[in-house]
Amino acid sequence: MLSLLGILIGIFSIIAVMSAVDSLEDNIKNGFKELGNDVLYVEKMPWTEDGDRNYWKYRKRPNPDYDDYQTLAERSKLADIVSYCMFTGGKSISYRKNTIKQAFVMGSTYDYIKMGSATIEEGRYFTPLEYERGKNSIILGAVVAENLFGRIDPIGEQVKFLGQKFTVIGVLEKEGDNMFNFLNFDEVMWITHPTLKKYFNTTNTKNFGELLGIKAKSGGDLAELCGEVTGILRAGRRLRPMEEDNFAVNELSMLEEMIGPVFSILGAVGFIIGFFALIVGMFSVANIMFVSVKERTNIIGIKKALGATKSVILSEFLIESIILCTIGGIGGILLVAIVLKVLSSISPLVFGLSAFNVIFGVICSIIVGIIAGFIPAFQAANLDPVEAIRQ
Secondary structure, three states, X not given: OHHHHHHHHHHHHHHHHHHHHHHHHHHHHHHHHOOOOOEEEEEOOOOXXXXXXXXXXXXXXXXXXXXXXXXXXXXXXXXXXXXXXXXXXXXXXXXOOEEEEEEEEEEEOHHHHHHOXXXXXXXXXXXXXXXXXXXXXXXXXXXXXXXXXXXXXXXXXXXXXXXXXXXXXXXXOOOOOOOOOOOOHHXXXXXXXXXXXXXXXXXXXXXXXXXXXXXXXXXXXXXXXXXXXXXXXXXXXXXXXXXXXXOEEEEHHHHHHHHHHHHHHHHHHHHHHHHHHHHHHHHHHHHHHHHHHHHOHHHHHHXXXXXXXXXXXXXXXXXXXXXXXXXXXXXXXXXXXHHHHHXXXXXXXXXXXXXXXXXXXXXXXXXXXXXXXXHHHXXXXXXXXXXXXXX
């Protein structure tokens, strides 16, 4: 058991790091999913550049605004949906004696719901009439609704927001804790963009965050859509042919390309750490196998005298070594599963052990068993039967 401890620690190190890296990557990509794989986003700077390093380059660029949205919505032929939303934080909302002070408000154009970023669980979405007239209707995030209303059905109730009465028409599906969500819809107070303009100076975009998204038509090419969007915005902003774009068109694949190398490095570091632990475990198992050969030399001689071939003796000790290492590897994998389960229960991230990592751990154990047991098995297979029996 002490000899197998090295194998257990080695497999644990490799599989734990691989699983942690995979889980972290999955959590980030799940956060990215609310952006959409077939959606382009217009912003001041590209996602692939360091905003702090290039701050002065991009600070003078205009923020994407409602005029950009209208220009794209009217002129784009490759876009299925064009949406725009503005959001700001630190606003209060109250219902009877319950008050929430730090939720954020979002005002969106009518088609934003079709982007698939949020799902309404109870109630309904804004009607065209509510949108056009800027009615005081509001959709609440799951956490906001729960803290305000408790067990009371919020649909149809009136809340006090921005000094006015708003009617709750819907509650969003709960997203849960995920530190990589770009917009925390669990704590949102969602109104229409025309309603937002009634109570905020939306021409001063410095006080807001903006999200201008363009969703491609089904089966459409994002590269073609990107080219069209770039051309429309350049014309809309009246940029001269030789002038540089004063905007960036981003897509989800940019973020995935950025994080890919980071996770590859983390995985490689974990593998190296586990590899050295496996080396220690391999020598421990090899030592045990040498002892086993020494203790059973007489029996090996008798087997060979009765006709056992070298391959039979070699296989016997190799199989024994493989089984020992596999037991240690399985122990390491089980320990990983327990640790990941505990981490999932105490952190907002979801950690899981994939089938690939389990199979990889078992294969590593088998390979270590073959390497550790080969020399002792080869030594046993080449014993002289007469000399072996005498011992």
